[in-house]
Amino acid sequence: xxxxxxxxxxxxxxxxxxxxxxxxxxxxxxxxxxxxxxxxxxxxxxxxxxxxxxxxxxxxxxxxxxxxxxxxxxxxxxxxxxxxxxxxxxxxxxxxxxxxxxxxxxxxxxxxxxxxxxxxxxxxxxxxxxxxxxxxxxxxxxxxxxxxxxxxxxxxxxxxxxxxxxxxxxxxxxxxxxxxxxxxxxxxxxxxxxxxxxxxxxxxxxxxxxxxxxxxxxxxxxxxxxx
Amino acid sequence: xxxxxxxxxxxxxxxxxxxxxxxxxxxxxxxxxxxxxxxxxxxxxxxxxxxxxxxxxxxxxxxxxxxxxxxxxxxxxxxxxxxxxxxxxxxxxxxxxxxxxxxxxxxxxxxxxxxxxxxxxxxxxxxxxxxxxxxxxxxxxxxxxxxxxxxxxxxxxxxxxxxxxxxxxxxxxxxxxxxxxxxxxxxxxxxxxxxxxxxxxxxxxxxxxxxxxxxxxxxxxxxxxxxxxxxxxxxxxxxxxxxxxxxxxxxxxxxxxxxxxxxxxxxxxxxxxxxxxxxxxxxxxxxxxxxxxxxxxxxxxxxxxxxxxxxxxxxxxxxxxxxxxxxxxxxxxxxxxxxxxxxxxxxxxxxxxxxxxxxxxxxxxxxxxxxxxxxxxxxxxxxxxxxxxxxxxxxxxxxxxxxxxxxxxxxxxxxxxxxxxxxxxxxxxxxxxxxxxxxxxxxxxxxx
Numbered sequence: 001x002x003x004x005x006x007x008x009x010x011x012x013x014x015x016x017x018x019x020x021x022x023x024x025x026x027x028x029x030x031x032x033x034x035x036x037x038x039x040x041x042x043x044x045x046x047x048x049x050x051x052x053x054x055x056x057x058x059x060x061x062x063x064x065x066x067x068x069x070x071x072x073x074x075x076x077x078x079x080x081x082x083x084x085x086x087x088x089x090x091x092x093x094x095x096x097x098x099x100x101x102x103x104x105x106x107x108x109x110x111x112x113x114x115x116x117x118x119x120x121x122x123x124x125x126x127x128x129x130x131x132x133x134x135x136x137x138x139x140x141x142x143x144x145x146x147x148x149x150x151x152x153x154x155x156x157x158x159x160x161x162x163x164x165x166x167x168x169x170x171x172x173x174x175x176x177x178x179x180x181x182x183x184x185x186x187x188x189x190x191x192x193x194x195x196x197x198x199x200x201x202x203x204x205x206x207x208x209x210x211x212x213x214x215x216x217x218x219x220x221x222x223x224x225x226x227x
Numbered sequence: 228x229x230x231x232x233x234x235x236x237x238x239x240x241x242x243x244x245x246x247x248x249x250x251x252x253x254x255x256x257x258x259x260x261x262x263x264x265x266x267x268x269x270x271x272x273x274x275x276x277x278x279x280x281x282x283x284x285x286x287x288x289x290x291x292x293x294x295x296x297x298x299x300x301x302x303x304x305x306x307x308x309x310x311x312x313x314x315x316x317x318x319x320x321x322x323x324x325x326x327x328x329x330x331x332x333x334x335x336x337x338x339x340x341x342x343x344x345x346x347x348x349x350x351x352x353x354x355x356x357x358x359x360x361x362x363x364x365x366x367x368x369x370x371x372x373x374x375x376x377x378x379x380x381x382x383x384x385x386x387x388x389x390x391x392x393x394x395x396x397x398x399x400x401x402x403x404x405x406x407x408x409x410x411x412x413x414x415x416x417x418x419x420x421x422x423x424x425x426x427x428x429x430x431x432x433x434x435x436x437x438x439x440x441x442x443x444x445x446x447x448x449x450x451x452x453x454x455x456x457x458x459x460x461x462x463x464x465x466x467x468x469x470x471x472x473x474x475x476x477x478x479x480x481x482x483x484x485x486x487x488x489x490x491x492x493x494x495x496x497x498x499x500x501x502x503x504x505x506x507x508x509x510x511x512x513x514x515x516x517x518x519x520x521x522x523x524x525x526x527x528x529x530x531x532x533x534x535x536x537x538x539x540x541x542x543x544x545x546x547x548x549x550x551x552x553x554x555x556x557x558x559x560x561x562x563x564x565x566x567x568x569x570x571x572x573x574x575x576x577x578x579x580x581x582x583x584x585x586x587x588x589x590x591x592x593x594x595x596x597x598x599x600x601x602x603x604x605x606x607x608x609x610x611x612x613x614x615x616x617x618x619x620x621x622x623x624x625x626x627x628x629x630x631x632x633x634x635x636x637x638x639x640x641x642x643x644x645x646x647x648x649x650x651x652x653x654x655x656x657x658x659x660x661x662x663x664x665x666x667x668x669x670x671x672x673x674x675x
Contacts, residue, residue, distance in 0.1 A: 057235065085575045097549055124552075
């Protein structure tokens with residue numbers, strides 16, 4: 001998952017970047033509105049966190065421009081002023097949710113998960129595909145009701161595949177969403193991770209949730225459960 | 228031109244000058260025309276008198292009388308001259324007043340025709356009247372003569388000049404008197420404005436609280452608006468001061484807790500981290516609550532009416548976005564004519580808090596209606612949901628939250644108490660009831 005953080009407060013920006021990276025997200029940061037606009041237009045993003053009070057280009061204006069350039073990824077606004085007029089203005093400019101500063105990181109993460117899920121067309125916080133169930137709120141996986149322990153990175157791989165269940169995800173798309181720009185794309189680390197995931201989710205090789213399509217990428221084979 | 232007084236005075240003076248000037252010119256012109264007509268009459272009667280005095284010689288030809296009717300004809304340079312010329316324009320007779328002069332007054336006019344003209348001859352301005360006659364002698368032969376009488380304009384000019392000087396003296400005098408009167412009227416008419424200015428100065432200097440004088444009715448709108456502005460700014464000031472006081476006081480408790488829990492090695496670090504987080508959240512809540520309370524601008528007479536329905540619609544659109552997951556069914560019944568006299572941000576804050584409460588606690592359905600009462604005055608806003616509802620005994624606690632922030636525990640319900648406080652500032656009230664949908668019905672009432 002590729003996230004852009006636009007925040008002028010250096011301390012908060014770095015804190016968010018580090019904590020989100022720890023959680024397995026790919027994070028780009030921008031310190032002002034103009035830089036934010038550049039990243040927003042030039043990089044394939046899954047999500048943006050934008051502070052309302054930004055130098056050079058206000059958060060509201062930044063969101064408006066991104067939306068007018070047909071950028072439809074979810075946007076979460078951060079605002080120091082919790083009054084409704086500001087919130088409404090932010091949401092009307094094209095943001096999808098708001099968070100009033102100061103906030104707890106857990107709260108931010110819950111909102112991010114909800115927005116990402118929503119953007120992929122899932123309405124519930126728990127993604128159920130066959131026996132596999134992924135709770136985006138608690139970040140827990142169960143297979144047929146048994147908890148499976150995943151690392152943060154493995155979790156991100158699975159989440160991305162499940163959010164796009166049924167779609168073919170190319171290796172490079174997956175890499176883009178899991179690593180920073182400077183990652184060595186030729187390495188076969190990804191294959192190693194997919195292999196580990198398969199073993200953890202399906203030790204007996206009975207459900208084979210993840211298909212490899214030679215030359216094209218991967219596909220989460222199980223369909224979303226109805227209801 | 229920054230003074231009303233000088234503006235009015237200038238405008239009035241210009242109008243006055245224009246009017247008096249035009250009057251003077253018209254009178255002058257009229258006098259001149261009538262004086263010229265009188266001159267023509269006079270010259271004409273001189274011609275008739277000459278004609279009557281004329282005699283005839285033995286051939287029946289006309290000769291002027293020796294005794295002329297007007298002595299000025301006989302006196303040289305008297306200013307009144309007469310010439311009789313024959314049908315060739317040659318002078319036949321000249322009055323003695325023309326002795327030693329040739330003014331070229333001879334003219335030819337057909338019998339019965341006359342001409343009145345103004346001439347300039349050898350440095351003299353003259354009015355001349357020429358009259359043609361046919362003189363029939365005994366043999367029945369007709370001889371044509373033209374009688375011309377001319378008078379120097381100096382007399383006439385003197386008359387005009389004297390009229391003019393009288394006229395302009397009078398007009399000037401009138402202008403002066405009218406200007407003075409005008410000055411006095413303006414001074415008197417604008418006095419209430421000066422009174423208001425002075426009264427305002429008294430307020431600025433703190434010697435008075437409000438505009439209390441008796442003002443003319445054109446000014447009462449202004450003065451009462453000023454009064455309510457003054458009251459409003461005082462109320463805002465008081466609110467700021469109270470908020471600051473409350474803020475300072477209520478921040479002290481969590482600060483004291485933090486201070487007294489300085490790690491001394493005996494505490495579990497996890498515990499103290501939890502404590503810090505708890506107190507930080509509490510302080511954040513206190514700050515945002517007090518700031519919002521201070522930001523309420525309250526009712527002003529000059530506020531422009533805000534459409535309540537539009538505010539509800541905007542908020543519902545925003546909340547729909549935020550609570551998309553919940554798929555709330557919203558039923559709106561908005562009377563578009565209902566307006567709220569006050570600050571839009573305040574109304575947005577009230578309704579935002581109430582609506583969010585409904586979205587948060589509902590199962591699926593939220594209903595909002597905006598209407599006015601039977602007398603079409605006041606604003607009635609109902610917001611209800613199908614959630615679990617609020618027990619009657621909780622209502623007071625909910626609304627008291629925030630008032631004694633230093634005692635309260637972080638959690639839910641801050642929005643409702645905030646909304647209630649703003650509603651109170653506007654002299655309205657918030658009523659909790661049970662909704663037919665099964666949850667809470669929040670009724671907001673403003674008497675407008």
